Amino acid sequence: MTHIAVIGAGITGVTTAYALAQRGYRVTVLDRQRYAAMETSFANGGQLSACNTEVWNKLSTVLHGVQWMMRRDAPLLMNPTPSWHKLSWMAEFMREIAHYRQNTVATVRLALKARTALFAMAEAEGIDFDLKTRGILHFYRDRASFEKATDVNALLREGGLERYAVTPEEIRAIEPTLAGRYHGGFFTPSDATGDIHKFTRGLAAACARKGVRFVQDADVATIAPGEGGYAVGWRQTGHATDAPQVLQADAVVICAGCASRHFAALLGDRVNVYPVKGYSITVNLLTPEAQRAAPEVSILDEAAKIVTSRLGDERLRVAGTAEFNGFNRDIRHDRIQPLVDWTREQFPSVDTDRVVAWSGLRPMLPNMLPKVGRGRRPGVFYNTGHGHLGWTLSGATAELVAEAIAAEHAPERTTLPLAA
Numbered sequence: 001m002t003h004i005a006v007i008g009a010g011i012t013g014v015t016t017a018y019a020l021a022q023r024g025y026r027v028t029v030l031d032r033q034r035y036a037a038m039e040t041s042f043a044n045g046g047q048l049s050a051c052n053t054e055v056w057n058k059l060s061t062v063l064h065g066v067q068w069m070m071r072r073d074a075p076l077l078m079n080p081t082p083s084w085h086k087l088s089w090m091a092e093f094m095r096e097i098a099h100y101r102q103n104t105v106a107t108v109r110l111a112l113k114a115r116t117a118l119f120a121m122a123e124a125e126g127i128d129f130d131l132k133t134r135g136i137l138h139f140y141r142d143r144a145s146f147e148k149a150t151d152v153n154a155l156l157r158e159g160g161l162e163r164y165a166v167t168p169e170e171i172r173a174i175e176p177t178l179a180g181r182y183h184g185g186f187f188t189p190s191d192a193t194g195d196i197h198k199f200t201r202g203l204a205a206a207c208a209r210k211g212v213r214f215v216q217d218a219d220v221a222t223i224a225p226g227e228g229g230y231a232v233g234w235r236q237t238g239h240a241t242d243a244p245q246v247l248q249a250d251a252v253v254i255c256a257g258c259a260s261r262h263f264a265a266l267l268g269d270r271v272n273v274y275p276v277k278g279y280s281i282t283v284n285l286l287t288p289e290a291q292r293a294a295p296e297v298s299i300l301d302e303a304a305k306i307v308t309s310r311l312g313d314e315r316l317r318v319a320g321t322a323e324f325n326g327f328n329r330d331i332r333h334d335r336i337q338p339l340v341d342w343t344r345e346q347f348p349s350v351d352t353d354r355v356v357a358w359s360g361l362r363p364m365l366p367n368m369l370p371k372v373g374r375g376r377r378p379g380v381f382y383n384t385g386h387g388h389l390g391w392t393l394s395g396a397t398a399e400l401v402a403e404a405i406a407a408e409h410a411p412e413r414t415t416l417p418l419a420a
């Protein structure tokens with residue numbers, strides 16, 4: 001059987017492994033963490049949001065970034081210390097402003113396909129991930145931002161999304177717990193939310209039942225061509241003195257989140273993923289009053305760049321902020337507090353005394369589109385760089401990369417007939 005090594009067991013790696021196992025490949029997934037979905041796919045915003053597929057490549061994003069540089073609680077924050085990685089990423093980001101329209105329409109189309117694929121996986125494998133299909137509501141506080149959003153809505157509709165404008169009265173009818181004053185909003189009934197960590201772990205268990213091997217605590221250090229495929233060299237995490245171990249595979253798929261740029265460089269490719277840091281809080285809703293006071297419908301506050309997802313009865317996830325600060329994962333109090341304050345403003349009766357803070361690094365490419373498909377060398381593939389939409393897009397990109405692999409490697413190795 002053709003053996004494929006998948007590097008990374010986040011949402012992209014596990015969906016890729018599943019798509020390959022379904023096609024009959026022998027698959028090994030390697031990850032440096034002890035369990036699947038422990039890095040960016042751990043506690044994100046939870047939104048399966050075709051409605052949030054507008055790419056950020058706009059002059060207004062750059063202007064906001066500059067204005068906000070001095071505000072510690074700003075939704076977008078840039079560490080001014082220059083680095084070649086950050087500068088090259090920014091330059092490419094600016095160049096992609098020219099492709100804003102086409103990239104937005106392409107992303108919404110991908111998100112619609114992904115949603116169908118993800119729901120199909122969950123149903124086939126019986127995965128409980130606190131799925132809520134109550135839609136996503138964007139709100140705007142003033143006329144100017146609402147009118148700008150009307151133009152974005154036209155693009156999302158061009159990509160095939162059903163999404164419509166709502167009045168302040170309709171906002172309150174859709175989500176009665178919202179307490180703020182709003183000019184208007186847009187509602188996407190078909191969008192959904194769920195717990196990315198629960199889903200990824202559930203799908204990893206399904207993969208294991210199908211014969212996929214997971215090698216955890218495995219810090220991959222080298223990927224070198226050899227024996228008609230690739231030798232993947234790894235060491236057990238925290239045991240740098242142990243002898244390196246090697247796994248031989250016919251092909252490799254890089255799904256390593258923010259580490260994908262490093263692996264691409266090893267393999268002669270340039271995949272300019274930058275780690276764009278974000279934070280979430282998980283508000284534990286322990287009383288019936290707090291549960292009633294928290295929203296069931298998912299919210300997106302465009303001005304504050306904050307999203308919410310209700311995960312089961314007892315948890316409300318609130319996430320946001322984008323920080324350009326390298327691979328720093330520190331949880332900063334001054335970045336968490338705005339999420340808590342926002343929750344109290346919008347949902348005054350939600351208790352915020354049991355809040356769990358988290359930070360994660362979005363693996364983001366300058367054009368905001370994931371890198372999916374083959375690399376320069378035969379047998380090298382990528383499914384990575386999903387940025388702020390990895391949960392939303394992975395269902396589709398896993399299928400795309402599996403198709404690209406199938407075009408070059410049959411699941412069964414062909415053997416020449418023996419000479420008589």
Ligand SMILES: Cc1cc2nc3c(=O)[nH]c(=O)nc-3n(C[C@H](O)[C@H](O)[C@H](O)COP(=O)(O)OP(=O)(O)OC[C@H]3O[C@@H](n4cnc5c(N)ncnc54)[C@H](O)[C@@H]3O)c2cc1C
Binds near residue numbers: 031
């Ligand atoms: C605050 C926040 C909110 C978000 N909200 C949403 C949302 O609402 N909706 C949405 O669609 N997306 C959202 N996202 C984005 C989404 O979470 C990510 O795009 C997605 O989780 C990325 O998945 P991944 O598999 O690419 O990366 P990861 O989940 O990080 O997986 C990469 C894996 O590679 C492994 N790895 C790396 N290096 C090595 C190595 N050397 N050896 C072995 N293994 C290695 C890591 O251990 C990790 O498990 C959000 C992100 C953040 C930070």
